[in-house]
Amino acid sequence: MDTTTFIIVAVIKIAIVVFIMLTGVAYTTWLERKLVGRIQNRWGPTRVGPFGLLQPLADGIKFILKEDMVPDSVHKGLFILAPALALTMSLISIAVIPFGGDITIAGHTTALQISGITHAGGGISDINIGLLIILGVTSIGVYGVALAGWSSNSKYSLLGSLRASAQMISYELALGLSLVGILLLSGTLSLRGIVEAQIIGSEHPWLGFLPHWYIFPQIIGFFIYLLAAFAETNRIPFDLPEAETELVAGYHTEYSSMKFAMFFMAEYVNMFTVACLASLLFFGGWHGPTIPALPLLLQQLLPVLWFAIKVFFFIFLYIWIRGTLPRFRYDQLMAFGWKFLLPLAIANIIVTSFIVAWRG
Amino acid sequence: MIIHQILFIIFGIICVAGAVNLLVQRHPINSALSLVVVMASLALIYLLLGAEFVAAIQVIVYAGAIMVLFVFVIMLLNAGSEERTRGSHIAFFVGVPGVVVLAGTVAWLLIHSGGQLGSIKISASDFGNTQDIAHLLFRDFLLPFEITSVLILIAIMGAVVLGRKES
Amino acid sequence: MVPLSWYLILSAILFSLGVFGFLLKRNIITIFMSIELMLNAVNLSFVAFANYWNTHPAKLASGANVVPLSGHVFVFFVMVVAAAEAAVGLAIIISVFRTRETLNVDQVNLLKL
Numbered sequence: 001m002d003t004t005t006f007i008i009v010a011v012i013k014i015a016i017v018v019f020i021m022l023t024g025v026a027y028t029t030w031l032e033r034k035l036v037g038r039i040q041n042r043w044g045p046t047r048v049g050p051f052g053l054l055q056p057l058a059d060g061i062k063f064i065l066k067e068d069m070v071p072d073s074v075h076k077g078l079f080i081l082a083p084a085l086a087l088t089m090s091l092i093s094i095a096v097i098p099f100g101g102d103i104t105i106a107g108h109t110t111a112l113q114i115s116g117i118t119h120a121g122g123g124i125s126d127i128n129i130g131l132l133i134i135l136g137v138t139s140i141g142v143y144g145v146a147l148a149g150w151s152s153n154s155k156y157s158l159l160g161s162l163r164a165s166a167q168m169i170s171y172e173l174a175l176g177l178s179l180v181g182i183l184l185l186s187g188t189l190s191l192r193g194i195v196e197a198q199i200i201g202s203e204h205p206w207l208g209f210l211p212h213w214y215i216f217p218q219i220i221g222f223f224i225y226l227l228a229a230f231a232e233t234n235r236i237p238f239d240l241p242e243a244e245t246e247l248v249a250g251y252h253t254e255y256s257s258m259k260f261a262m263f264f265m266a267e268y269v270n271m272f273t274v275a276c277l278a279s280l281l282f283f284g285g286w287h288g289p290t291i292p293a294l295p296l297l298l299q300q301l302l303p304v305l306w307f308a309i310k311v312f313f314f315i316f317l318y319i320w321i322r323g324t325l326p327r328f329r330y331d332q333l334m335a336f337g338w339k340f341l342l343p344l345a346i347a348n349i350i351v352t353s354f355i356v357a358w359r360g
Numbered sequence: 361m362i363i364h365q366i367l368f369i370i371f372g373i374i375c376v377a378g379a380v381n382l383l384v385q386r387h388p389i390n391s392a393l394s395l396v397v398v399m400a401s402l403a404l405i406y407l408l409l410g411a412e413f414v415a416a417i418q419v420i421v422y423a424g425a426i427m428v429l430f431v432f433v434i435m436l437l438n439a440g441s442e443e444r445t446r447g448s449h450i451a452f453f454v455g456v457p458g459v460v461v462l463a464g465t466v467a468w469l470l471i472h473s474g475g476q477l478g479s480i481k482i483s484a485s486d487f488g489n490t491q492d493i494a495h496l497l498f499r500d501f502l503l504p505f506e507i508t509s510v511l512i513l514i515a516i517m518g519a520v521v522l523g524r525k526e527s
Numbered sequence: 528m529v530p531l532s533w534y535l536i537l538s539a540i541l542f543s544l545g546v547f548g549f550l551l552k553r554n555i556i557t558i559f560m561s562i563e564l565m566l567n568a569v570n571l572s573f574v575a576f577a578n579y580w581n582t583h584p585a586k587l588a589s590g591a592n593v594v595p596l597s598g599h600v601f602v603f604f605v606m607v608v609a610a611a612e613a614a615v616g617l618a619i620i621i622s623v624f625r626t627r628e629t630l631n632v633d634q635v636n637l638l639k640l
């Protein structure tokens with residue numbers, strides 16, 4: 001594939017993925033309001049469109065038309081930089097996530113991943129360090145939160161942002177360590193390589209029917225990853241820094257209209273990234289039954305459907321937990337991260353490495 | 361390849377601009393954020409040099425953890441902009457010319473005889489991948505690895521003891 | 528095809544800017560950040576030479592081969608030491624701030640003659 005075709009195809013892929021993701025984020029807010037409403041025995045949005053389906057559109061119009069206030073005493077540069085940084089870092093992590101194998105349209109074959117490159121022989125190259133890139137982007141996302149609170153020049157914002165960023169840094173450790181078990185089993189840091197290790201291993205299923213998804217050997221790693229990811233994305237039960245009843249509204253107290261919407265979107269895009277990673281690393285990504293009778297294009301899109309189903313399950317889990325559990329107090333939260341999750345993650349690494357060394 | 365040189369020049373200019381901004385800014389938070397920009401552009405230069413693992417841990421450890429620590433301390437202490445006090449005279453009159461002479465000598469040497477050193481190419485080889493670094497780290501460099509883990513333990517204990525309030 | 532000397536010149540420029548910051552700035556946290564800048568400049572030299580030894584293999588004086596990836600491993604250790612130093616140094620700065628209420632190094636001069 002020559003250079004101009006490659007660039008055009010890449011731009012099209014980026015546009016499609018970002019569009020699908022932002023629409024998905026908007027409709028995740030709708031899903032959340034509906035589901036939490038039903039859990040609390042009420043309807044949720046019903047008025048705007050059938051089943052309230054146009055509610056995100058109404059919310060978007062409201063955000064755009066609201067007055068964008070910048071208080072006088074803020075540090076203007078950092079005030080505007082913080083939500084932009086948070087949203088940009090969330091969106092960058094989508095570039096390394098593989099959605100499926102490859103796809104052939106009008107004679108051009110391209111990988112179903114923004115950073116994937118197909119070879120003439122049929123293989124797909126990925127970034128060797130895809131998992132580390134996602135961890136790095138999460139680390140830089142802490143700056144968005146920290147700078148938002150500090151630039152707002154208000155004590156509620158500063159306290160909220162310090163709590164939120166301390167929480168995010170503490171749980172980054174448990175997040176990274178919980179993924180080391182996966183690395184020991186798959187031997188590669190590339191996300192496509194991890195999924196393909198699961199797919200290739202599934203050709204000899206355990207007990208005759210269980211696919212080689214890493215959730216089965218790494219159930220403790222999955223538990224640690226899920227809890228650490230909930231804390232990283234500041235969702236219930238770990239959302240003390242931004243709860244409405246605590247510290248006014250935490251680090252986004254002074255933000256209005258579009259900048260607040262950017263923080264909001266950054267949180268939901270982070271949720272989406274966590275759901276994608278969980279399904280890639282622990283549930284085999286796009287691994288699912290194939291139907292050979294379909295035409296080629298649909299056959300290549302079927303793995304994307306399995307991936308989407310798994311991601312939807314995780315987003316449903318996020319919303320379900322939000323509607324059901326109370327939130328942790330801040331000292332309970334930090335004690336849980338440092339005194340329970342971190343030693344458990346290290347124990348998981350030790351046990352996994354012994355078993356891997358013993359078997360091979 | 362011309363694109364390699366263009367990319368290096370762009371990232372190099374961003375690096376130097378960030379470092380100069382660190383010196384020029386009065387408020388330490390602006391200096392800290394310029395240093396983050398320097399580290400990010402250095403991570404990109406490491407990618408140009410084929411060091412993918414080092415680039416990733418530069419972003420995760422240096423820009424994402426150490427600099428967050430600096431930003432936290434600046435936010436907590438909230439000491440404000442730097443005042444203009446008279447510094448050490450020796451530092452100004454001997455240090456600055458000394459460093460200029462040293463850096464100038466190094467730069468002149470490299471410009472004149474640097475052509476004999478050869479050049480860096482971007483290649484498709486597997487250089488700098490994680491498995492090879494892991495082999496080196498846990499076999500040939502095992503003793504320094506264990507010593508640095510003891511060092512980190514000592515640093516944790518020191519930071520906790522120093523950070524405690526007098527009760 | 529970037530000459531190795533360009534990377535070394537960039538490293539020298541960053542290092543000298545770090546030394547300027549260390550000598551000329553009066554805020555103790557900015558002085559600390561200049562030290563981190565110097566460490567980063569050195570890391571760049573290590574990585575540049577690691578790539579260089581990969582394409583131009585060389586032998587040590589004892590006859591053993593130079594291992595190119597050891598440059599990356601040294602960078603790893605430099606980062607670890609920088610992290611430990613930053614943690615302890617910032618804890619010391621916080622202690623100094625608690626007693627002297629200032630971050631200006633010229634005002635922490637009680638022991639001066």
